[in-house]
Amino acid sequence: MNEMISTLVFYVLAMVILGTALGVVMSRNLVHSALLMTACFIGVGILFFYLDADFLGAMEFMLYSGGVAILVVMGVMLTKRHDGPPGNPFNNNTILALGGAGLFVLVMIGVVISTPAPAGGYVSPDTVNELADMMLNKYILPFEIAATLLLAALVGAIILAKGDGEA
DSSP states (O other): OHHHHHHHHHHHHHHHHHHHHHHHHHOSSHHHHHHHHHHHHHHHHHHHHHTTOHHHHHHIIIIIIIIIHHHHHHHHHHSOOSSSSOSSOOOSOHHHHHHHHHHHHHHHHHHHHHSOOOSSOOOOOOOHHHHHHIIIIITHHHHHHHHHHHHHHHHHHHHHHHOTTOO
16 A cells, blocks of 8 residues: 555656646746746655655755746846747747657657666665765865856846846
8 A cells, every 4th residue: 555655646746747847848938937947846856855865855956946946037037028029939849849759758668668677676875964075075165166157157147138238
């Protein structure tokens, strides 16, 4: 019974993730796409926690759900121009997209069928403390340089999007 509930929870999470990911692609409103992307990231983070990948779940919540999605939403809102075409227009590549998605599904089915699963499952060691120690002690300088570089890229994107003469 416990395995059936576990499988059901996994499939419900997978459907939420796939539904929100499809909403990101199909939404005509760019802000709605960004918010659906945040919901997709949250679903993936919950799935990581469910699969006992605590570090990946925490990073998914902090970096993607919290950081990247907020930067995308703020970037879209700060650079929204009303004189151009819609932000997320549809095109006529539906057949090509469906063909590519079908090919991807076939490849993934082949990979799942041909990959042997370990008999006892995989249990990962708890590496969160070691990773945190390395990021905040040994590799603090590259960590801070990457954060500064991302901030400079966001400011540069906003300046480029505003155009000449707008301040």
